[in-house]
Amino acid sequence: xxxxxxxxxxxxxxxxxxxxxxxxxxxxxxxxxxxxxxxxxxxxxxxxxxxxxxxxxxxxxxxxxxxxxxxxxxxxxxxxxxxxxxxxxxxxxxxxxxxxxxxxxxxxxxxxxxxxxxxxxxxxxxxxxxxxxxxxxxxxxxxxxxxxxxxxxxxxxxxxxxxxxxxxxxxxxxxxxxxxxxxxxxxxxxxxxxxxxxxxxxxxxxxxxxxxxxxxxxxxxxxxxxxxxxxxxxxxxxxxxxxxxxxxxxxxxxx
Amino acid sequence: xxxxxxxxxxxxxxxxxxxxxxxxxxxxxxxxxxxxxxxxxxxxxxxxxxxxxxxxxxxxxxxxxxxxxxxxxxxxxxxxxxxxxxxxxxxxxxxxxxxxxxxxxxxxxxxxxxxxxxxxxxxxxxxxxxxxxxxxxxxxxxxxxxxxxxxxxxxxxxxxxxxxxxxxxxxxxxxxxxxxxxxxxxxxxxxxxxxxxxxxxxxxxxxxxxxxxxxxxxxxxxxxxxxxxxxxxxxxxxxxxxxxxxxxxxxxxxx
Numbered sequence: 001x002x003x004x005x006x007x008x009x010x011x012x013x014x015x016x017x018x019x020x021x022x023x024x025x026x027x028x029x030x031x032x033x034x035x036x037x038x039x040x041x042x043x044x045x046x047x048x049x050x051x052x053x054x055x056x057x058x059x060x061x062x063x064x065x066x067x068x069x070x071x072x073x074x075x076x077x078x079x080x081x082x083x084x085x086x087x088x089x090x091x092x093x094x095x096x097x098x099x100x101x102x103x104x105x106x107x108x109x110x111x112x113x114x115x116x117x118x119x120x121x122x123x124x125x126x127x128x129x130x131x132x133x134x135x136x137x138x139x140x141x142x143x144x145x146x147x148x149x150x151x152x153x154x155x156x157x158x159x160x161x162x163x164x165x166x167x168x169x170x171x172x173x174x175x176x177x178x179x180x181x182x183x184x185x186x187x188x189x190x191x192x193x194x195x196x197x198x199x200x201x202x203x204x205x206x207x208x209x210x211x212x213x214x215x216x217x218x219x220x221x222x223x224x225x226x227x228x229x230x231x232x233x234x235x236x237x238x239x240x241x242x243x244x245x246x247x248x249x250x251x252x253x254x255x
Numbered sequence: 256x257x258x259x260x261x262x263x264x265x266x267x268x269x270x271x272x273x274x275x276x277x278x279x280x281x282x283x284x285x286x287x288x289x290x291x292x293x294x295x296x297x298x299x300x301x302x303x304x305x306x307x308x309x310x311x312x313x314x315x316x317x318x319x320x321x322x323x324x325x326x327x328x329x330x331x332x333x334x335x336x337x338x339x340x341x342x343x344x345x346x347x348x349x350x351x352x353x354x355x356x357x358x359x360x361x362x363x364x365x366x367x368x369x370x371x372x373x374x375x376x377x378x379x380x381x382x383x384x385x386x387x388x389x390x391x392x393x394x395x396x397x398x399x400x401x402x403x404x405x406x407x408x409x410x411x412x413x414x415x416x417x418x419x420x421x422x423x424x425x426x427x428x429x430x431x432x433x434x435x436x437x438x439x440x441x442x443x444x445x446x447x448x449x450x451x452x453x454x455x456x457x458x459x460x461x462x463x464x465x466x467x468x469x470x471x472x473x474x475x476x477x478x479x480x481x482x483x484x485x486x487x488x489x490x491x492x493x494x495x496x497x498x499x500x501x502x503x504x505x506x507x508x509x510x
Contacts (some may be wrong), residue, residue, distance in 0.1 A: 075466060078473045102473060134373045136457070140470020148471070154276040159377075159457040160467055166348075170457065173352045174369050175376045195358075 031086030108208030299393025440497030
């Protein structure tokens, strides 16, 4: 008995100390798909940079969290969150009802609209004019949702790609007639090709990007929300927005 | 649609909802594989023969070396030495737009090019990349098969007055083909599975369908398990066909 105590007591103490140290320095893994310029992309030095990255770094600093950003492909990003490979996701994720059923979102950090990219000679004014045309989208994105709802989920006219740059390349090569995607990225990509222009459909609803955590991870969600509120209050947010989008940040709803 | 659960966790309704797409995807996978096996075998035979081309006297000797052996060696080296995925992207986004382009296509331009690209762009690129790639591998199978036939057979046949072409078609290739069947079958199975890579450029085959479903529902078991079984069934069928062929062509070996 005495011997057992001698062995187990120090072991137990050690475990306690280890757990404590672990909790304090535990690095949170942030998943972000770095093919989403200007939100998140790899610069030539292999660092992941962008608007999302600056936002999450500022939030983490205010909330006192240690983070490590890991480039996670968009197609597997929610699976990575589900199985614990990443603790949170900031990757231009649109907050919607369907996703809210499976994940928890912070307050918005970006106002997103869907935007259509087309050739300059196109006469399309909105989504309705794209009926019967080939439409490129990113698999599982909001653009995919919109196109699927309008033209049918299994419509062969919808062409799905891994990322917006690939879809835009296909558009530039006339492989599709239009690409539907998030405003920030579409606008950035379209100005790289002189034969393309953007079309804004007034019927597309305003949407917001939020940071995603696993459903029920309230402790982390609260910390992130507090950090986000802090950077919005002290002007850090407005500064980051201006750096990446060359315009003033629009007012965002609190939730 | 109401969720239908199989074994308590498999959402069969999702697969049913996208049933049309799975069916069309399956057809596309079979079509692409069939075309590529046939074209790849023809190309492989040509390249394999080119790699073995030799002649005793000039200028035929130089022609064989510089116009047949060297180019075919470089070709095989390139297509075996670079990833198929890279070849697909290279052909679709760089090579094909050079030749088929509405603005300034070298081969086809204008409205024809636009409709061709939109309806068959990914199909053409995918077939091209897969054919060129498998042609390189199959040429090695042909070369090995031909070289495995004893030189004495060729000498005897030439002594009997058969031309080189007839020696090949009547003496060497029938025997070589028997030995080449197992590796050719292997290659066909690899080709069937490699066709999934074409989904990256938006060809609606099986893997593309699974990606679409996974993107729409953030569920991975259902779509990927389903197509795994489809691929497995297809490869089993191929393996069976190869076995039958081996039995058919192996009859000459059994005494």
